[in-house]
Amino acid sequence: MFDLIIIGAGPIGLATGIAAKKAGLKYKIIEKGCLVNSLFHYPQHMTFFSTSEKLEIGGVPFVSHNPRPTRAEALEYYRRVQTLWELDIHLFEQVLGSEKQDNNFHIRTSKSVYISRNIVVATGFFDIPNLMHIPGEDLPKVKHYYDDPHLYAFSKVAVIGAANSAIDAALQTYRKGAEVTLIIKENEISDRVKYWVKPDIENRIKEGSVKAFFNAELMEVKEKEVVLRDENGSIRHLENDFVLAMTGYQPDFKFLKKLGVQVEEGFPIYNPSTNETNVAGLFLAGVVCGGMKTNTWFIENSIIHGELVVNQIVERNSISI
Structure with missing residues:
Protein backbone atom coordinates (compact mmCIF):
# COMPACT_ATOMS: atom_id res chain seq x y z
CA MET A 1 0.00 0.00 0.00
CA PRO A 129 2.81 15.26 -32.02
CA ASN A 130 0.11 17.45 -33.52
CA LEU A 131 -0.44 15.94 -36.95
CA MET A 132 -0.94 18.00 -40.12
CA HIS A 133 -3.47 15.51 -41.56
CA ILE A 134 -2.24 15.86 -45.12
CA PRO A 135 -1.40 13.29 -47.81
CA GLY A 136 2.13 11.94 -47.47
CA GLU A 137 2.53 12.75 -43.78
CA ASP A 138 3.27 9.09 -43.11
CA LEU A 139 6.26 9.01 -45.47
CA PRO A 140 9.57 8.12 -43.74
CA LYS A 141 11.09 11.47 -44.69
CA VAL A 142 8.56 13.34 -42.51
CA LYS A 143 9.86 13.84 -38.98
CA HIS A 144 7.82 15.16 -36.05
CA TYR A 145 10.83 14.90 -33.75
CA TYR A 146 14.07 16.67 -34.63
CA ASP A 147 17.34 15.32 -33.27
CA ASP A 148 20.74 15.92 -34.86
CA PRO A 149 21.18 18.46 -37.68
CA HIS A 150 24.00 16.45 -39.26
CA LEU A 151 21.44 14.02 -40.69
CA TYR A 152 20.11 16.78 -42.97
CA ALA A 153 23.44 18.12 -44.24
CA PHE A 154 23.38 18.99 -47.97
CA SER A 155 19.70 18.04 -48.24
CA LYS A 156 16.63 20.07 -49.15
CA VAL A 157 14.70 20.48 -45.91
CA ALA A 158 11.22 21.94 -45.38
CA VAL A 159 10.58 23.05 -41.80
CA ILE A 160 6.96 23.54 -40.77
CA GLY A 161 6.20 26.00 -37.95
CA ALA A 162 7.25 29.35 -36.52
CA ALA A 163 7.93 28.64 -32.84
CA ASN A 164 11.12 27.66 -31.01
CA SER A 165 11.39 24.06 -32.23
CA ALA A 166 10.93 25.04 -35.87
CA ILE A 167 13.32 27.97 -35.75
CA ASP A 168 16.01 25.97 -33.93
CA ALA A 169 15.69 23.20 -36.53
CA ALA A 170 15.85 25.67 -39.41
CA LEU A 171 18.95 27.47 -38.14
CA GLN A 172 20.85 24.36 -37.06
CA THR A 173 20.22 22.40 -40.26
CA TYR A 174 21.09 25.49 -42.34
CA ARG A 175 24.41 25.80 -40.52
CA LYS A 176 25.17 22.14 -41.29
CA GLY A 177 24.74 22.76 -45.01
CA ALA A 178 21.05 22.05 -45.61
CA GLU A 179 18.97 24.06 -48.06
CA VAL A 180 16.18 25.16 -45.72
CA THR A 181 12.67 26.38 -46.50
CA LEU A 182 10.36 27.53 -43.70
CA ILE A 183 6.61 27.10 -44.26
CA ILE A 184 4.66 29.22 -41.79
CA LYS A 185 0.88 29.63 -41.45
CA GLU A 186 1.21 32.98 -39.69
CA ASN A 187 2.49 36.23 -41.17
CA GLU A 188 5.62 36.40 -39.00
CA ILE A 189 7.98 34.49 -36.72
CA SER A 190 6.33 33.71 -33.37
CA ASP A 191 6.91 36.16 -30.52
CA ARG A 192 7.59 33.15 -28.29
CA VAL A 193 10.86 32.41 -30.08
CA LYS A 194 13.87 32.89 -27.79
CA TYR A 195 14.80 36.56 -27.95
CA TRP A 196 18.44 35.89 -28.80
CA VAL A 197 17.42 33.54 -31.64
CA LYS A 198 14.66 35.63 -33.28
CA PRO A 199 16.99 38.25 -34.83
CA ASP A 200 19.19 35.44 -36.17
CA ILE A 201 16.40 33.74 -38.15
CA GLU A 202 14.96 37.08 -39.30
CA ASN A 203 18.35 38.10 -40.68
CA ARG A 204 18.88 34.73 -42.37
CA ILE A 205 15.49 35.10 -44.07
CA LYS A 206 16.22 38.71 -45.04
CA GLU A 207 19.54 37.80 -46.67
CA GLY A 208 18.00 34.78 -48.40
CA SER A 209 20.07 32.11 -46.64
CA VAL A 210 16.84 30.56 -45.36
CA LYS A 211 13.78 30.73 -47.59
CA ALA A 212 10.45 31.44 -45.92
CA PHE A 213 6.84 31.32 -47.04
CA PHE A 214 4.53 33.23 -44.69
CA ASN A 215 0.74 32.87 -44.63
CA ALA A 216 1.39 29.56 -46.37
CA GLU A 217 0.20 26.00 -45.85
CA LEU A 218 1.75 22.65 -46.65
CA MET A 219 -0.78 20.71 -48.71
CA GLU A 220 0.98 17.44 -49.58
CA VAL A 221 4.27 15.59 -49.17
CA LYS A 222 5.59 13.48 -52.03
CA GLU A 223 8.70 11.33 -52.40
CA LYS A 224 10.79 14.05 -54.05
CA GLU A 225 8.83 17.24 -53.44
CA VAL A 226 6.37 19.10 -51.24
CA VAL A 227 3.27 20.95 -52.37
CA LEU A 228 2.28 24.18 -50.64
CA ARG A 229 -0.20 27.00 -51.04
CA ASP A 230 1.46 30.42 -50.73
CA GLU A 231 0.00 33.67 -49.40
CA ASN A 232 -1.46 34.50 -52.80
CA GLY A 233 -3.27 31.17 -53.02
CA SER A 234 -0.90 29.84 -55.66
CA ILE A 235 0.18 26.19 -55.55
CA ARG A 236 3.95 25.64 -55.50
CA HIS A 237 5.94 22.46 -55.94
CA LEU A 238 9.34 22.46 -54.20
CA GLU A 239 12.06 19.84 -54.46
CA ASN A 240 12.45 18.19 -51.07
CA ASP A 241 14.36 15.47 -49.22
CA PHE A 242 13.06 15.88 -45.64
CA VAL A 243 10.13 17.52 -43.87
CA LEU A 244 10.59 18.58 -40.24
CA ALA A 245 7.03 19.09 -39.00
CA MET A 246 7.60 21.12 -35.85
CA THR A 247 3.86 21.53 -35.28
CA GLY A 248 3.88 21.06 -31.52
Whole structure:
Protein backbone atom coordinates (compact mmCIF):
# COMPACT_ATOMS: atom_id res chain seq x y z
CA MET A 1 0.00 0.00 0.00
CA PHE A 2 1.47 3.32 -1.11
CA ASP A 3 0.44 6.82 -0.12
CA LEU A 4 1.32 8.06 -3.58
CA ILE A 5 2.18 6.70 -7.02
CA ILE A 6 3.79 9.28 -9.31
CA ILE A 7 3.48 8.62 -13.04
CA GLY A 8 6.39 10.20 -14.89
CA ALA A 9 10.04 10.70 -13.91
CA GLY A 10 10.55 14.07 -15.54
CA PRO A 11 11.67 17.12 -13.55
CA ILE A 12 8.18 17.62 -12.06
CA GLY A 13 7.79 13.93 -11.23
CA LEU A 14 11.17 14.05 -9.48
CA ALA A 15 10.21 17.24 -7.62
CA THR A 16 6.98 15.56 -6.47
CA GLY A 17 8.95 12.51 -5.33
CA ILE A 18 11.31 14.74 -3.33
CA ALA A 19 8.35 16.46 -1.67
CA ALA A 20 6.83 13.05 -0.85
CA LYS A 21 10.09 11.75 0.59
CA LYS A 22 10.54 14.86 2.74
CA ALA A 23 6.98 14.46 4.04
CA GLY A 24 7.58 10.83 4.99
CA LEU A 25 5.08 9.42 2.52
CA LYS A 26 5.41 5.96 1.04
CA TYR A 27 5.68 6.68 -2.68
CA LYS A 28 6.97 5.31 -5.96
CA ILE A 29 7.74 6.99 -9.28
CA ILE A 30 6.92 4.95 -12.39
CA GLU A 31 8.39 5.96 -15.76
CA LYS A 32 7.78 4.26 -19.10
CA GLY A 33 11.19 5.33 -20.45
CA CYS A 34 14.48 6.57 -19.07
CA LEU A 35 15.03 9.20 -16.39
CA VAL A 36 13.65 12.57 -17.62
CA ASN A 37 12.53 10.76 -20.76
CA SER A 38 11.14 13.83 -22.55
CA LEU A 39 14.35 15.80 -22.06
CA PHE A 40 16.30 12.85 -23.41
CA HIS A 41 14.31 13.08 -26.64
CA TYR A 42 14.92 16.80 -27.07
CA PRO A 43 17.23 17.79 -29.97
CA GLN A 44 20.85 17.07 -29.08
CA HIS A 45 21.98 20.69 -29.40
CA MET A 46 18.95 22.27 -27.73
CA THR A 47 19.44 25.19 -25.34
CA PHE A 48 16.84 25.91 -22.66
CA PHE A 49 14.98 29.20 -22.59
CA SER A 50 15.31 29.31 -18.79
CA THR A 51 18.46 29.91 -16.81
CA SER A 52 19.82 26.98 -14.82
CA GLU A 53 18.71 28.19 -11.37
CA LYS A 54 15.07 28.19 -12.52
CA LEU A 55 15.33 24.49 -13.34
CA GLU A 56 16.68 23.49 -9.93
CA ILE A 57 14.76 21.03 -7.75
CA GLY A 58 15.35 19.53 -4.33
CA GLY A 59 17.86 22.17 -3.31
CA VAL A 60 20.47 20.74 -5.69
CA PRO A 61 22.49 23.52 -7.41
CA PHE A 62 22.42 23.49 -11.21
CA VAL A 63 25.73 24.86 -12.46
CA SER A 64 25.90 25.47 -16.21
CA HIS A 65 28.90 26.45 -18.32
CA ASN A 66 26.59 28.45 -20.58
CA PRO A 67 24.27 31.44 -20.04
CA ARG A 68 21.44 28.95 -20.49
CA PRO A 69 21.86 25.22 -19.97
CA THR A 70 22.03 22.71 -22.77
CA ARG A 71 20.19 19.41 -23.04
CA ALA A 72 23.35 17.51 -22.08
CA GLU A 73 23.82 19.67 -18.96
CA ALA A 74 20.18 19.16 -17.96
CA LEU A 75 20.46 15.38 -18.29
CA GLU A 76 23.60 15.40 -16.15
CA TYR A 77 21.91 17.65 -13.58
CA TYR A 78 18.81 15.46 -13.12
CA ARG A 79 20.99 12.35 -12.89
CA ARG A 80 22.80 14.12 -10.04
CA VAL A 81 19.46 14.94 -8.40
CA GLN A 82 18.54 11.26 -8.46
CA THR A 83 21.96 10.24 -7.12
CA LEU A 84 21.66 12.64 -4.17
CA TRP A 85 18.01 12.00 -3.29
CA GLU A 86 17.90 8.26 -4.09
CA LEU A 87 14.25 8.43 -5.10
CA ASP A 88 12.25 5.22 -5.47
CA ILE A 89 11.95 5.09 -9.25
CA HIS A 90 11.02 2.24 -11.58
CA LEU A 91 12.24 3.05 -15.11
CA PHE A 92 11.05 1.41 -18.34
CA GLU A 93 7.77 0.39 -16.73
CA GLN A 94 4.61 1.64 -18.39
CA VAL A 95 1.36 2.36 -16.55
CA LEU A 96 -1.44 0.63 -18.43
CA GLY A 97 -4.45 1.65 -16.38
CA SER A 98 -6.00 2.05 -12.97
CA GLU A 99 -9.19 1.00 -11.21
CA LYS A 100 -10.46 2.42 -7.96
CA GLN A 101 -11.65 -0.06 -5.33
CA ASP A 102 -12.58 0.86 -1.76
CA ASN A 103 -11.06 4.36 -2.20
CA ASN A 104 -7.71 2.87 -3.28
CA PHE A 105 -6.22 2.88 -6.76
CA HIS A 106 -5.14 -0.45 -8.24
CA ILE A 107 -2.54 0.61 -10.80
CA ARG A 108 -1.61 -1.87 -13.52
CA THR A 109 1.76 -1.53 -15.20
CA SER A 110 3.73 -3.53 -17.76
CA LYS A 111 5.49 -5.28 -14.86
CA SER A 112 3.30 -5.26 -11.76
CA VAL A 113 0.23 -4.01 -9.89
CA TYR A 114 0.43 -1.35 -7.18
CA ILE A 115 -2.15 -0.20 -4.65
CA SER A 116 -2.09 3.45 -3.66
CA ARG A 117 -4.30 5.98 -1.93
CA ASN A 118 -3.31 8.69 -4.41
CA ILE A 119 -1.92 9.17 -7.91
CA VAL A 120 -0.06 12.10 -9.43
CA VAL A 121 0.14 12.25 -13.23
CA ALA A 122 3.25 14.18 -14.30
CA THR A 123 3.57 12.94 -17.87
CA GLY A 124 4.16 16.22 -19.72
CA PHE A 125 3.06 16.65 -23.33
CA PHE A 126 5.98 15.59 -25.55
CA ASP A 127 4.76 12.11 -26.47
CA ILE A 128 2.13 12.87 -29.12
CA PRO A 129 2.81 15.26 -32.02
CA ASN A 130 0.11 17.45 -33.52
CA LEU A 131 -0.44 15.94 -36.95
CA MET A 132 -0.94 18.00 -40.12
CA HIS A 133 -3.47 15.51 -41.56
CA ILE A 134 -2.24 15.86 -45.12
CA PRO A 135 -1.40 13.29 -47.81
CA GLY A 136 2.13 11.94 -47.47
CA GLU A 137 2.53 12.75 -43.78
CA ASP A 138 3.27 9.09 -43.11
CA LEU A 139 6.26 9.01 -45.47
CA PRO A 140 9.57 8.12 -43.74
CA LYS A 141 11.09 11.47 -44.69
CA VAL A 142 8.56 13.34 -42.51
CA LYS A 143 9.86 13.84 -38.98
CA HIS A 144 7.82 15.16 -36.05
CA TYR A 145 10.83 14.90 -33.75
CA TYR A 146 14.07 16.67 -34.63
CA ASP A 147 17.34 15.32 -33.27
CA ASP A 148 20.74 15.92 -34.86
CA PRO A 149 21.18 18.46 -37.68
CA HIS A 150 24.00 16.45 -39.26
CA LEU A 151 21.44 14.02 -40.69
CA TYR A 152 20.11 16.78 -42.97
CA ALA A 153 23.44 18.12 -44.24
CA PHE A 154 23.38 18.99 -47.97
CA SER A 155 19.70 18.04 -48.24
CA LYS A 156 16.63 20.07 -49.15
CA VAL A 157 14.70 20.48 -45.91
CA ALA A 158 11.22 21.94 -45.38
CA VAL A 159 10.58 23.05 -41.80
CA ILE A 160 6.96 23.54 -40.77
CA GLY A 161 6.20 26.00 -37.95
CA ALA A 162 7.25 29.35 -36.52
CA ALA A 163 7.93 28.64 -32.84
CA ASN A 164 11.12 27.66 -31.01
CA SER A 165 11.39 24.06 -32.23
CA ALA A 166 10.93 25.04 -35.87
CA ILE A 167 13.32 27.97 -35.75
CA ASP A 168 16.01 25.97 -33.93
CA ALA A 169 15.69 23.20 -36.53
CA ALA A 170 15.85 25.67 -39.41
CA LEU A 171 18.95 27.47 -38.14
CA GLN A 172 20.85 24.36 -37.06
CA THR A 173 20.22 22.40 -40.26
CA TYR A 174 21.09 25.49 -42.34
CA ARG A 175 24.41 25.80 -40.52
CA LYS A 176 25.17 22.14 -41.29
CA GLY A 177 24.74 22.76 -45.01
CA ALA A 178 21.05 22.05 -45.61
CA GLU A 179 18.97 24.06 -48.06
CA VAL A 180 16.18 25.16 -45.72
CA THR A 181 12.67 26.38 -46.50
CA LEU A 182 10.36 27.53 -43.70
CA ILE A 183 6.61 27.10 -44.26
CA ILE A 184 4.66 29.22 -41.79
CA LYS A 185 0.88 29.63 -41.45
CA GLU A 186 1.21 32.98 -39.69
CA ASN A 187 2.49 36.23 -41.17
CA GLU A 188 5.62 36.40 -39.00
CA ILE A 189 7.98 34.49 -36.72
CA SER A 190 6.33 33.71 -33.37
CA ASP A 191 6.91 36.16 -30.52
CA ARG A 192 7.59 33.15 -28.29
CA VAL A 193 10.86 32.41 -30.08
CA LYS A 194 13.87 32.89 -27.79
CA TYR A 195 14.80 36.56 -27.95
CA TRP A 196 18.44 35.89 -28.80
CA VAL A 197 17.42 33.54 -31.64
CA LYS A 198 14.66 35.63 -33.28
CA PRO A 199 16.99 38.25 -34.83
CA ASP A 200 19.19 35.44 -36.17
CA ILE A 201 16.40 33.74 -38.15
CA GLU A 202 14.96 37.08 -39.30
CA ASN A 203 18.35 38.10 -40.68
CA ARG A 204 18.88 34.73 -42.37
CA ILE A 205 15.49 35.10 -44.07
CA LYS A 206 16.22 38.71 -45.04
CA GLU A 207 19.54 37.80 -46.67
CA GLY A 208 18.00 34.78 -48.40
CA SER A 209 20.07 32.11 -46.64
CA VAL A 210 16.84 30.56 -45.36
CA LYS A 211 13.78 30.73 -47.59
CA ALA A 212 10.45 31.44 -45.92
CA PHE A 213 6.84 31.32 -47.04
CA PHE A 214 4.53 33.23 -44.69
CA ASN A 215 0.74 32.87 -44.63
CA ALA A 216 1.39 29.56 -46.37
CA GLU A 217 0.20 26.00 -45.85
CA LEU A 218 1.75 22.65 -46.65
CA MET A 219 -0.78 20.71 -48.71
CA GLU A 220 0.98 17.44 -49.58
CA VAL A 221 4.27 15.59 -49.17
CA LYS A 222 5.59 13.48 -52.03
CA GLU A 223 8.70 11.33 -52.40
CA LYS A 224 10.79 14.05 -54.05
CA GLU A 225 8.83 17.24 -53.44
CA VAL A 226 6.37 19.10 -51.24
CA VAL A 227 3.27 20.95 -52.37
CA LEU A 228 2.28 24.18 -50.64
CA ARG A 229 -0.20 27.00 -51.04
CA ASP A 230 1.46 30.42 -50.73
CA GLU A 231 0.00 33.67 -49.40
CA ASN A 232 -1.46 34.50 -52.80
CA GLY A 233 -3.27 31.17 -53.02
CA SER A 234 -0.90 29.84 -55.66
CA ILE A 235 0.18 26.19 -55.55
CA ARG A 236 3.95 25.64 -55.50
CA HIS A 237 5.94 22.46 -55.94
CA LEU A 238 9.34 22.46 -54.20
CA GLU A 239 12.06 19.84 -54.46
CA ASN A 240 12.45 18.19 -51.07
CA ASP A 241 14.36 15.47 -49.22
CA PHE A 242 13.06 15.88 -45.64
CA VAL A 243 10.13 17.52 -43.87
CA LEU A 244 10.59 18.58 -40.24
CA ALA A 245 7.03 19.09 -39.00
CA MET A 246 7.60 21.12 -35.85
CA THR A 247 3.86 21.53 -35.28
CA GLY A 248 3.88 21.06 -31.52
CA TYR A 249 2.79 18.28 -29.20
CA GLN A 250 -0.09 17.44 -26.87
CA PRO A 251 -0.66 15.49 -23.66
CA ASP A 252 -1.79 11.89 -23.86
CA PHE A 253 -5.49 12.61 -23.46
CA LYS A 254 -6.36 8.99 -24.18
CA PHE A 255 -4.31 7.92 -21.16
CA LEU A 256 -5.86 10.60 -18.94
CA LYS A 257 -9.35 9.51 -19.95
CA LYS A 258 -8.40 5.88 -19.27
CA LEU A 259 -7.62 6.95 -15.70
CA GLY A 260 -11.03 8.63 -15.49
CA VAL A 261 -9.87 12.23 -15.85
CA GLN A 262 -12.44 14.48 -17.48
CA VAL A 263 -11.10 16.22 -20.61
CA GLU A 264 -13.05 19.00 -22.32
CA GLU A 265 -12.01 20.64 -25.60
CA GLY A 266 -8.38 19.73 -25.18
CA PHE A 267 -8.04 20.60 -21.48
CA PRO A 268 -7.98 18.27 -18.47
CA ILE A 269 -10.39 19.35 -15.75
CA TYR A 270 -8.79 19.91 -12.34
CA ASN A 271 -9.01 22.23 -9.34
CA PRO A 272 -6.13 24.75 -9.70
CA SER A 273 -6.03 25.31 -5.94
CA THR A 274 -5.32 21.63 -5.24
CA ASN A 275 -4.45 20.17 -8.69
CA GLU A 276 -6.97 17.39 -8.00
CA THR A 277 -9.00 16.11 -10.93
CA ASN A 278 -12.63 15.00 -10.98
CA VAL A 279 -11.33 11.65 -9.67
CA ALA A 280 -10.80 12.02 -5.92
CA GLY A 281 -7.18 11.34 -5.04
CA LEU A 282 -5.91 11.70 -8.60
CA PHE A 283 -3.82 14.83 -9.17
CA LEU A 284 -2.03 16.48 -12.09
CA ALA A 285 1.39 18.11 -11.92
CA GLY A 286 3.53 19.95 -14.45
CA VAL A 287 2.91 20.89 -18.05
CA VAL A 288 0.19 18.26 -18.50
CA CYS A 289 -2.07 20.70 -16.64
CA GLY A 290 -2.05 23.07 -19.63
CA GLY A 291 -3.67 20.65 -22.04
CA MET A 292 -3.40 21.98 -25.59
CA LYS A 293 -2.01 25.28 -24.31
CA THR A 294 1.50 23.91 -24.10
CA ASN A 295 2.97 27.39 -23.56
CA THR A 296 1.15 27.83 -20.22
CA TRP A 297 3.21 25.64 -17.91
CA PHE A 298 6.95 25.02 -17.99
CA ILE A 299 9.43 23.30 -15.68
CA GLU A 300 10.22 26.51 -13.84
CA ASN A 301 6.64 27.59 -13.02
CA SER A 302 5.21 24.13 -12.31
CA ILE A 303 7.84 22.83 -9.87
CA ILE A 304 5.52 24.11 -7.12
CA HIS A 305 2.91 21.50 -8.09
CA GLY A 306 4.79 18.73 -6.29
CA GLU A 307 4.67 20.39 -2.89
CA LEU A 308 1.10 21.59 -3.51
CA VAL A 309 -0.13 18.03 -4.11
CA VAL A 310 1.92 16.46 -1.31
CA ASN A 311 0.65 19.08 1.15
CA GLN A 312 -2.91 18.17 0.19
CA ILE A 313 -2.24 14.47 0.81
CA VAL A 314 -0.50 15.09 4.15
CA GLU A 315 -3.30 17.38 5.31
CA ARG A 316 -5.98 14.84 4.44
CA ASN A 317 -4.06 12.03 6.14
CA SER A 318 -3.68 14.08 9.32
CA ILE A 319 -7.38 14.96 9.31
CA SER A 320 -8.36 11.30 8.84
CA ILE A 321 -6.16 10.33 11.76
